[in-house]
Amino acid sequence: MTKLKVGIIGLGGIARSHCDAIAGLDNVEIVAVADLFEEKRNEYMTKYNIPRSYASHTELLADHEVEAVAVTLGHQLHHRLTIDACRAGKHVLVEKPMALSLEQCDEMIEAAATNQVKLMVGYTQHYYGTSLKAKEILDSGQLGPLITAVCYMSKNWSFAARRPQYRSRYHGGGMWVTNGVHVVDRLTWMMASQAVSVSAAIGTRAHYQASDDSATAFIRYKNGLAGVAVAVGYADGAPNYECQVICANGTLRFSQHGSKYIQLGKGDTWEDVPFADPPTEMHNEWKAFAESIEQNIEPPTHGEYGRHIMEIIFAAERSAITGNEVMLQDSHAWLHQKSGVPVTTRHGWI
Numbered sequence: 001m002t003k004l005k006v007g008i009i010g011l012g013g014i015a016r017s018h019c020d021a022i023a024g025l026d027n028v029e030i031v032a033v034a035d036l037f038e039e040k041r042n043e044y045m046t047k048y049n050i051p052r053s054y055a056s057h058t059e060l061l062a063d064h065e066v067e068a069v070a071v072t073l074g075h076q077l078h079h080r081l082t083i084d085a086c087r088a089g090k091h092v093l094v095e096k097p098m099a100l101s102l103e104q105c106d107e108m109i110e111a112a113a114t115n116q117v118k119l120m121v122g123y124t125q126h127y128y129g130t131s132l133k134a135k136e137i138l139d140s141g142q143l144g145p146l147i148t149a150v151c152y153m154s155k156n157w158s159f160a161a162r163r164p165q166y167r168s169r170y171h172g173g174g175m176w177v178t179n180g181v182h183v184v185d186r187l188t189w190m191m192a193s194q195a196v197s198v199s200a201a202i203g204t205r206a207h208y209q210a211s212d213d214s215a216t217a218f219i220r221y222k223n224g225l226a227g228v229a230v231a232v233g234y235a236d237g238a239p240n241y242e243c244q245v246i247c248a249n250g251t252l253r254f255s256q257h258g259s260k261y262i263q264l265g266k267g268d269t270w271e272d273v274p275f276a277d278p279p280t281e282m283h284n285e286w287k288a289f290a291e292s293i294e295q296n297i298e299p300p301t302h303g304e305y306g307r308h309i310m311e312i313i314f315a316a317e318r319s320a321i322t323g324n325e326v327m328l329q330d331s332h333a334w335l336h337q338k339s340g341v342p343v344t345t346r347h348g349w350i
Contacts, residue, residue, distance in 0.1 A: 005068070015070075035055075085117075095122045096306075127300075151186050153231045169212070173211045174213065175213045176202055179231050182231075183231045191227050194308060199319050202216075207235065253265070297344050
């Protein structure tokens with residue numbers, strides 16, 4: 001079996017999740033890592049049996065064996081590293097958030113298209129066993145037409161452990177950009193539509209930092225429906241990661257973290273629904289990325305989709321500042337596929 005040969009750029013905490021997922025796949029292997037710190041490089045090489053390491057991403061991108069990379073460094077670096085990787089002819093799985101502006105997102109999409117490589121954004125909510133089962137139930141039509149949905153991510157911000165760049169909005173930090181992307185992604189996927197406008201309240205209420213720690217966004221969609229995304233990084237409390245979906249003929253709620261469950265509401269009662277739980281949280285994500293490269297199909301959370309989620313995020317910030325509902329750039333029309341390649345039958349945008 002031919003294996004996709006991967007390089008990991010940046011060996012922070014999230015890199016472990018990527019490496020654990022790849023270790024469980026037969027068709028993907030890590031052949032190189034890059035990080036400034038030699039001690040960190042040696043740690044990963046030993047733990048995951050990785051043959052080579054580099055002190056910079058430019059050295060790794062010059063490695064001809066590397067076919068694809070995971071960009072797992074700070075938010076402010078996603079744009080530059082992704083473009084460098086695309087220009088080096090490498091497929092890219094970039095961590096969320098995609099970038100710090102729509103202009104940066106556009107440049108990343110263009111770099112991937114110009115160099116004929118795949119670009120996928122690491123929105124993990126698309127690939128959890130709970131999310132996939134919830135989407136399957138909604139797509140089956142058994143609950144009838146969807147009416148509305150509310151998605152939460154309320155958790156401890158862990159302020160003391162946050163690196164300075166993640167406390168600063170200038171560098172792409174704060175609860176809304178850091179974790180709100182997950183909530184907006186999950187909500188948008190369940191709503192099965194593209195957003196048209198956002199009205200939001202965003203602020204810093206629990207911490208002294210140069211970024212937000214709480215956000216509530218009311219998002220209108222082009223199918224005529226609306227949903228709510230709540231992202232709060234409190235100083236103390238109990239977590240809530242639930243997504244609640246109300247349909248004409250039933251209700252649905254599910255969560256991946258805290259308590260892991262899917263429950264179906266019928267006849268005024270909630271019943272647990274079984275679901276397939278992958279061996280690691282990023283298992284399905286990496287499986288889908290490898291599949292998109294092998295079959296030359298559009299990745300599930302591709303560049304255009306990643307950009308759309310960021311446009312919602314940025315529009316919510318503008319709404320919070322101005323106190324007005326903000327129309328998205330393409331609010332008057334439906335976005336369309338530009339890649340000209342087949343699409344996956346699983347995890348898709350709609």
